[in-house]
Amino acid sequence: MVKGYFIALYLLLDLLLATANLQAAPMNAIVEHAHVSVQKAVRAQFGVDATRIKILPLNNSLRLRACNEFTTEVKSIRLYGKVPVRVSCTSPTPWSIYVSAQVDIEVDTVVATQAVARGQRLTRQHLEIRQVSLTDLPAQPLKRLEDAIGKTSRRSLVAGRALNLAMLTTPHAVRKGERVRIESVRGGVHIQTYGVALNAGFVGDQIRVRNEASKRIIRPWITSPGKVSATPVSQGQIASS
Numbered sequence: 001m002v003k004g005y006f007i008a009l010y011l012l013l014d015l016l017l018a019t020a021n022l023q024a025a026p027m028n029a030i031v032e033h034a035h036v037s038v039q040k041a042v043r044a045q046f047g048v049d050a051t052r053i054k055i056l057p058l059n060n061s062l063r064l065r066a067c068n069e070f071t072t073e074v075k076s077i078r079l080y081g082k083v084p085v086r087v088s089c090t091s092p093t094p095w096s097i098y099v100s101a102q103v104d105i106e107v108d109t110v111v112a113t114q115a116v117a118r119g120q121r122l123t124r125q126h127l128e129i130r131q132v133s134l135t136d137l138p139a140q141p142l143k144r145l146e147d148a149i150g151k152t153s154r155r156s157l158v159a160g161r162a163l164n165l166a167m168l169t170t171p172h173a174v175r176k177g178e179r180v181r182i183e184s185v186r187g188g189v190h191i192q193t194y195g196v197a198l199n200a201g202f203v204g205d206q207i208r209v210r211n212e213a214s215k216r217i218i219r220p221w222i223t224s225p226g227k228v229s230a231t232p233v234s235q236g237q238i239a240s241s
Contacts, residue, residue: 026064026089030099031055034085037072038101042079050080051133052104058097065093080105080134106131109162110142116157121171122148127163138164172200173225180209182220184230195228 034055042050067089075084080103088096109132116126127145142148142163151168174180174197184191198208198217206221209228220228 026067027058027062029067029070030058030064030087030097033070033072033087034099034101037074037085037087038079038083038103041074042103042105045079046105046107048105048107050103051106052102054102056100056102058099062097064095064097065089067095068092079103105134107134107137107141108143109137110145110148112157112159112161112163114159116153118153118156121152122150122168124149132162137162138166140164140166170202173203173205173222174201174207174228176200178226179212181227182209182211182218182230183223183227197228 035053038053039050042048069089069091071088071090073086073088075086075098083101083103085099085101086096087099088094108129110127111130111132112126113128114126116122120126124145127148129145132141142165147165148163148168150171152171154167154169157163157167176197176199178197180195180197182193182195193211193213195209195211195218198210201207201222203222203224206219207228208217209220210217218230220230221232223229
């Protein structure tokens with residue numbers, strides 16, 4: 001009887017150990033495979049590694065059999081924040097489980113280094129490239145300094161703010177009331193005089209200008225900041241002026 005008792009106890013301990021192994025081994029593997037799958041997806045979409053991937057805690061009451069072959073599938077197009085991942089076993093006993101990964105990705109982005117007033121023109125001193133989490137980025141953020149330098153802010157910007165084109169505008173090449181140089185060609189002779197712009201415009205726009213000498217109002221074309229031409233010019237001439 002005593003012998004039978006020890007045999008039963010031995011079998012019970014063996015069963016408990018086997019059950020523990022079946023539960024513990026897959027949990028570690030699930031976390032590892034989910035982590036690798038998310039990192040591969042992030043690298044493929046953004047060209048960089050995720051700054052941080054944390055697989056959220058699994059349910060300890062799960063009873064999953066040991067697995068020899070795993071497959072994984074990231075179940076979201078958005079690969080930052082909370083990302084669902086399906087981890088499946090294909091052998092020897094099929095099963096699937098969904099886990100959640102908390103993903104943080106930082107990318108190089110143009111940010112304001114100081115407060116910028118509405119209507120202020122941005123210079124290199126206002127900007128820098130900084131790594132910013134995707135969760136803190138506006139839509140279509142700027143990635144190059146040259147995309148912001150020379151632009152004018154549409155709104156007040158705080159220091160550290162990631163920028164996009166919607167926050168900026170191209171400043172007028174000529175402002176209303178600005179003194180401009182008027183150029184024209186007559187009989188092969190280049191003539192230059194000055195006038196006052198009666199309205200603002202961008203390069204290529206035709207605006208009204210009052211000639212300082214004759215007081216006549218003319219309608220020249222803007223060729224570059226502070227400069228207009230009394231005759232139409234091509235895009236190539238504008239670019240080279």
